[in-house]
Amino acid sequence: MAPKKSAAAAPSPAVPVQAPATTTTPSTAATTSSSSSVPSKSGNPKSVPAVLQHTIVSVISQYQKKTPQRTKLIDVFLAFLAVVGALQFVYCILAGNYPFNAFLSGFSATVGQFVLTVSLRIQTNEANKSEFPSVSPERSFADYVVGSLILHFFCINFIN
Template identity: 60%
Template structure:
């Protein structure tokens, strides 16, 4: 446990120092979508699956939004600019 704290501290310092603001915004959106999906899943486990179609629609839409936003984050990361040469500069 003692070796985990310095590693987390170094990760957070590096993330705050080196990650551009637009990627931090996308990361915050990804965290929100992740928490939203987890809460929907926990709600269905605790309350039940009566409106099962409503649960499926909400949960699948959160998964889809997460996948699309993760793809956007990968494409707009400056470190990956060599792999995505056809992306317009406005997205950076």
């Protein structure tokens, strides 16, 4: 049997309960109904792969137009170093790393040369001239050569 409600729990007739007044204008009604709806795929004329392809083509064309030849050459060398480092790592996994010093030396030389080349690219980029006002491209390249010689000296000595 359900318990009986007491008089204290019943709403008081002295306090009228009113619903909040809402006014709906045509503009708010249109925005609320359109924001809750899910856009259909048929209404979108461009698909995701087409937009992605357009973006990639745009980035490549801007890179080719605005990047100096010297920077493109540095970028190709960076890509070469990344491929060589990946190949060394894959070889180490597949064939083993018996002369471990040789693997560490070669991989360290590749990674170190990559870091030095990125530093050269940053210092010689025209967009970064404000960050390196006193460093000329010739001095950047001289620092790069000296750093590379020191790096390879240590790597060759590490091989034994």
